[in-house]
Amino acid sequence: MNMRDAWEAEAANWIAWARTPGHDSYWRFHAERFFELLPPAPCETLDVGCGEGRLPRDLKQRGYSVTGIDGSATLIEHARSADPAGDYRVADAAALQIGDASVPLVTAFMSLQDIDDMPAAVRETARVLVPGGRLCLAIVHPINSAGAFETMEPDAAFVIRGSYFEGRRYEDTFERSGLKITFYSEHRPIQDYFAAIEAAGLLVERLVEIPDPKDPPGNRWQRLPLFLHLRAVKPV
Numbered sequence: 116m117n118m119r120d121a122w123e124a125e126a127a128n129w130i131a132w133a134r135t136p137g138h139d140s141y142w143r144f145h146a147e148r149f150f151e152l153l154p155p156a157p158c159e160t161l162d163v164g165c166g167e168g169r170l171p172r173d174l175k176q177r178g179y180s181v182t183g184i185d186g187s188a189t190l191i192e193h194a195r196s197a198d199p200a201g202d203y204r205v206a207d208a209a210a211l212q213i214g215d216a217s218v219p220l221v222t223a224f225m226s227l228q229d230i231d232d233m234p235a236a237v238r239e240t241a242r243v244l245v246p247g248g249r250l251c252l253a254i255v256h257p258i259n260s261a262g263a264f265e266t267m268e269p270d271a272a273f274v275i276r277g278s279y280f281e282g283r284r285y286e287d288t289f290e291r292s293g294l295k296i297t298f299y300s301e302h303r304p305i306q307d308y309f310a311a312i313e314a315a316g317l318l319v320e321r322l323v324e325i326p327d328p329k330d331p332p333g334n335r336w337q338r339l340p341l342f343l344h345l346r347a348v349k350p351v
């Protein structure tokens with residue numbers, strides 16, 4: 116099954132997981148860190164891989180006007196019912212039904228590592244951006260998806276058993292507080308994202324590596340980044 120279809124099959128679990136306040140890193144710190152990356156509101160925004168719509172809803176509260184697209188019809192249906200006035204569309208990130216040079220800001224929050232044809236999705240974001248527009252993305256940091264900590268101890272060793280350079284699909288299942296989710300993702304080295312950005316004609320202007328600020332100092336995800344944030348600009 117491709118990742119788009121896998122996410123549609125996982126939609127009910129994702130809705131419960133994503134909508135439980137405080138449940139995942141989005142609520143604990145990740146959304147706030149992502150907002151730091153964005154050009155200021157007001158700004159017309161296209162959110163690629165919006166899921167059930169939590170980021171578009173939060174961006175709208177901050178003064179952005181947002182169109183959300185996602186490959187899952189179930190997630191888009193739930194995004195619409197949580198925000199009936201909003202603009203949510205079922206679409207593949209690799210084939211956006213949006214005009215050339217029409218959007219000043221594209222966000223892709225924790226979606227590109229789950230998108231089958233990531234280079235095409237980045238190319239599409241570049242196509243729809245106006246000159247001077249920004250792509251702001253958050254992904255699972257490629258060092259995170261390359262390996263795993265051996266234990267839960269704060270000083271646990273982080274081990275990469277295969278090749279960091281080799282792209283591969285993986286599934287990660289988490290169970291917490293009665294909720295269960297499987298993430299369907301692809302590990303890709305950083306250079307694959309940079310190659311896609313370069314081929315799309317975008318220029319990187321900021322890159323930030325995000326640890327877990329709620330982990331005690333010296334703990335596992337204080338020593339390594341969970342996520343990678345990147346902002347790229349379409350040259351004028």
Ligand SMILES: C[S@@+](CC[C@H](N)C(=O)[O-])C[C@H]1O[C@@H](n2cnc3c(N)ncnc32)[C@H](O)[C@@H]1O
Pocket residue numbers: 118119122123133141163164165166167168169170184185186187190206207208209224225226229230231232
């Ligand atoms: C981890 S979820 C993140 C959702 C949302 N950005 C959030 O943080 O709440 C990844 C999302 O990518 C979407 N996705 C996967 N493949 C896609 C594709 N080809 N086109 C558009 N969306 C896709 C999934 O349906 C899912 O909603």
